[in-house]
Amino acid sequence: MSKTPELIVNDLRVAVEGKEILKGLSLQVAKGEIHALMGPNGSGKSTLANTLMGHPRYEVTGGEILFKGLSILEMEADERSRAGLFMAFQYPVAIPGLSVANFLRSALNARLVRPETNGSGTMPQKKGIAPREFRALLKGQMALLKMDESFATRYLNDGFSGGEKKRAEILQMALLKPEIAIMDETDSGLDIDALRVVSDGVNALAGPDLGVLVITHYQRILNYIKPHRVHVMVDGRISVSGGPELALELETRGYDWVRNGKEVTAP
Amino acid sequence: MTTADLQIQERNLFTDWSARATARAADAGEPAWALERRSAAAATAAAMSYPDRGDDLWRRIDFRTAEAGIAGLDPFAPGPRARGVDDLPAPVVARMAGEAGNAGLLVQRDSDVVLEQTHPALEKQGVVLCSMERALRDHGARLADTLGALLHADEDRYAAISETVRSGGAFVWVPDGVEAALPLRLFQWMDGPGRLSAPRSVIVLGRGARATVIEEQLSATAEGLALHLGGTEVFLGDDAKLVYGTLQDWGRNVFHYGNQRARIGRGAELQWIQTLLGGRVVKSHSYFDLAGSGAQAFVHGFMFGDGRQHFHLHTLQRHLADHTTSDLLIKGCLKDHARSVYQGLIQVSEGAQRTDAYQANRNLLLSDTARADSIPGLEILANDVRCTHGATIGNVDEEQMYYLMSRGLQRSEAQRLIVEGFFVPVLDRIPLESVREQLRDAIEHKIG
Structure with a gap:
C-alpha cells in the first residue's frame, strides 16, 4: 500500500495510576482495511482503545499517535471524534434523561455547526441539521440496522440489553461516519443473533472510506467480520501479526503459544 | 434597641x-x-x-x-x-x-x-x-x-x-x-x-x-x-x-x-x-x-440553585390508612455557591398496614463550592409495610462526560445534556407540553 495510513501508533507507552500497561506498542491502520487485535485478558487491549480515543485516565508516557499525519496526543476526546476517530465502547455508558435522538442530533450538530473556537468565545451558531432532515436520516439508519423506531425516544443506553447497547454503538458509528473506527470488545456479552446484527452493521459500513480496528478476546466475531490483518497483543505490545489465518491458529493453539516466544513479525 | x-x-x-x-x-x-x-x-x-x-x-x-x-x-x-x-x-x-x-x-x-x-x-x-x-x-x-x-x-x-x-x-x-x-x-x-x-x-x-x-x-x-x-x-x-x-x-x-x-x-x-x-x-x-384506604401520592420535584441561592424543602409522607402508596423523588442540582437541604420523613401510623412508601433524593453538584444536604427519616408504627428511602450526592459522572465527548460533543455541551437529563424524570411528569417547554428553557438558561 503506497499511501500513508490514517492511524499510526508508534512505540506507545501508557500508564494508568503509575502502572505501565502499554509498553512500546506499534500499529498502523489505513482506510479500507480491517484489522483484528486479539489478546488475552489483561494484555492492554482496552487501554489501547481508550488511549486512542483520549480517555483522561490514561497517561501517555512515551511514543506517539498520529491521525491523518498529525499528533493527537494533546487533543481531548471530542476533538479526536470530530477529526474522524470513533470508538465503540465495550461498556456503553447510560445517560438517563437524554434520548437517543436528542443525543445523536447534538453529536451531528457538534460536527456540522462548529467552527473551532480556540476558546476565543465566539459562539457556534445554533442551526445545524434541520429536524425533518435529521428524522429521515435517523429513520433510514435505524431501518438498516433493523432497529425499532421506538428506540429513538428511549434514554441513551438506559435499561438497554447488551445487544441493544452494541446496536446503538453501531448506529452512532453509522451516523457519525468516522474514518477510523475502533471496536472495543464489541462482541463481548452478545448472543449469536446480536453478534450477527452487529457484524452485519460493521460490514455494511466498512469500505474504502473506513478503517476498522476490531479488538477482541475471542476468534468468534472473526467468523462474521473478515480482517485483512490480525495482530496478537501480549503484555502491552504486539507480539505477532499476520493474515486472517493467524486468528484460526490462535483459536486452536491458545494464547500461550504466542506468549511463549513465537517469533515476532513486523506489523 | x-x-x-x-x-x-x-x-x-x-x-x-x-x-x-x-x-x-x-x-x-x-x-x-x-x-x-x-x-x-x-x-x-x-x-x-x-x-x-x-x-x-x-x-x-x-x-x-x-x-x-x-x-x-x-x-x-x-x-x-x-x-x-x-x-x-x-x-x-x-x-x-x-x-x-x-x-x-x-x-x-x-x-x-x-x-x-x-x-x-x-x-x-x-x-x-x-x-x-x-x-x-x-x-x-x-x-x-x-x-x-x-x-x-x-x-x-x-x-x-x-x-x-x-x-x-x-x-x-x-x-x-x-x-x-x-x-x-x-x-x-x-x-x-x-x-x-x-x-x-x-x-x-x-x-x-x-x-x-x-x-x-x-x-x-x-x-x-x-x-x-x-x-x-x-x-x-x-x-x-x-x-x-x-x-x-x-x-x-x-x-x-x-x-x-x-x-x-x-x-x-x-x-x-x-x-x-x-x-x-x-x-x-x-x-x-x-x-x-388505597390512597396514592406520586411526588416529583426538583431544586436548581445557582449564585448564592439557598433552598430547603421538607416533605412528609403520612400514611394514615391501609394499602396506601407514596412514591417520592426529589432532585437537587446546585452550581456556584448554591445550597440545598432536603429533609424528608415517611410516617406510617399504626393502622396503616400494607403501606408501600418510597423516598428518593438525588443531588448533583456542579461546583466545588455548592452544597447539598439530605436528611431522610422513617417513623413506622405498623408492622406489615414496605418503606424504602435512598439519597445520593455527587458530581457529574466523568465516564458519562467521556462517553459523550467521544462522540464529538464539547465538554460544556456534554455537561449540559447530562444536567438536562437529570431533570427529565421530573419534567416528564408535567402535564402541559408548553409548560414543560418553558421549564426546559429556564433550566437551560440556568445551566448557562
Whole structure:
C-alpha cells in the first residue's frame, strides 16, 4: 500500500495510576482495511482503545499517535471524534434523561455547526441539521440496522440489553461516519443473533472510506467480520501479526503459544 | 434597641396589620368566622417568636434577612385589575404561551387577584375557579371545613403572619364525578421589592373528580427584599385524581416560605410536581396525608440553585390508612455557591398496614463550592409495610462526560445534556407540553 495510513501508533507507552500497561506498542491502520487485535485478558487491549480515543485516565508516557499525519496526543476526546476517530465502547455508558435522538442530533450538530473556537468565545451558531432532515436520516439508519423506531425516544443506553447497547454503538458509528473506527470488545456479552446484527452493521459500513480496528478476546466475531490483518497483543505490545489465518491458529493453539516466544513479525 | 423594645415594636406591627387586614376583608364581605381567625392568628404571631436554629426544621436555613426587613414590607400592595390577558405583566403572558384560552385562569398581582377567567366548558360542568376573597363571599360553607383544616396558624410565626394578612389565592372546586374539561392555571406575580404576598389557596376535588392544576410563581429580579408567605390546602375525595404542579421561579430578591398540605381520600390519586428555581432563600413544606384506604401520592420535584441561592424543602409522607402508596423523588442540582437541604420523613401510623412508601433524593453538584444536604427519616408504627428511602450526592459522572465527548460533543455541551437529563424524570411528569417547554428553557438558561 503506497499511501500513508490514517492511524499510526508508534512505540506507545501508557500508564494508568503509575502502572505501565502499554509498553512500546506499534500499529498502523489505513482506510479500507480491517484489522483484528486479539489478546488475552489483561494484555492492554482496552487501554489501547481508550488511549486512542483520549480517555483522561490514561497517561501517555512515551511514543506517539498520529491521525491523518498529525499528533493527537494533546487533543481531548471530542476533538479526536470530530477529526474522524470513533470508538465503540465495550461498556456503553447510560445517560438517563437524554434520548437517543436528542443525543445523536447534538453529536451531528457538534460536527456540522462548529467552527473551532480556540476558546476565543465566539459562539457556534445554533442551526445545524434541520429536524425533518435529521428524522429521515435517523429513520433510514435505524431501518438498516433493523432497529425499532421506538428506540429513538428511549434514554441513551438506559435499561438497554447488551445487544441493544452494541446496536446503538453501531448506529452512532453509522451516523457519525468516522474514518477510523475502533471496536472495543464489541462482541463481548452478545448472543449469536446480536453478534450477527452487529457484524452485519460493521460490514455494511466498512469500505474504502473506513478503517476498522476490531479488538477482541475471542476468534468468534472473526467468523462474521473478515480482517485483512490480525495482530496478537501480549503484555502491552504486539507480539505477532499476520493474515486472517493467524486468528484460526490462535483459536486452536491458545494464547500461550504466542506468549511463549513465537517469533515476532513486523506489523 | 432592647429585646423588650423590639417585642413591643413587633406587637404594634402585627396589631396594625391585623386591623388593616380585617378592615379590608370586612369590606370585601369576608364571613365572621374568617375574620375571627385572622385576629386569632395576629395574637398567635405576637405571642410566638421567629423560628430559630433550635428548631430542627429551621436549623439549616437563614431567614434573618427576612425577619429584619419584614416591618418595612407592604402586605397590602394593590394590583391593578386586568380586563384580559393583555393587561397582565409580559412574563406572565409569556408563560401562557398563547394557551390562555384553553384553560381556566386566575392571576394574582401583589396582594390582589386581578384576573379570574373561567371558561364556558368549565362553568357548564360546575367547576369553580375564583379568588379566595370571592370564595369566602360566595362559597363560605365550602370553605368553613376546608380552609385551615390542614394548615394551622400556629405552625410557626410565618404561618401566623400569613394568616393575619392573608390576601388573594385561589379556590378550586370540582364537583363529584366531574373531570375538569380544561387545565386550571394559577399565577402569582410580584411587581417589585417591598412586597409581602400572603395568598392562601384551597383546592377541592369531589368524589371521583379529576383535574389538572398548575400554579406558577413569578417575578422579575429587583433590588430589595420581597417576601412570599403562601399556603395551599388540597383535598381529594374518594377515587379522585389530581395532577398538581407548583412551579416557583421568583426573582432573586424574594424570600419564599410556602406550606402545602394535601389530604388524599380512599382510592384517590395525587400526582404532585414541585419545582424550585427562583428566590433568594426558599423554604417549602409539602405534606401529604394518605387518609383513605388505597390512597396514592406520586411526588416529583426538583431544586436548581445557582449564585448564592439557598433552598430547603421538607416533605412528609403520612400514611394514615391501609394499602396506601407514596412514591417520592426529589432532585437537587446546585452550581456556584448554591445550597440545598432536603429533609424528608415517611410516617406510617399504626393502622396503616400494607403501606408501600418510597423516598428518593438525588443531588448533583456542579461546583466545588455548592452544597447539598439530605436528611431522610422513617417513623413506622405498623408492622406489615414496605418503606424504602435512598439519597445520593455527587458530581457529574466523568465516564458519562467521556462517553459523550467521544462522540464529538464539547465538554460544556456534554455537561449540559447530562444536567438536562437529570431533570427529565421530573419534567416528564408535567402535564402541559408548553409548560414543560418553558421549564426546559429556564433550566437551560440556568445551566448557562
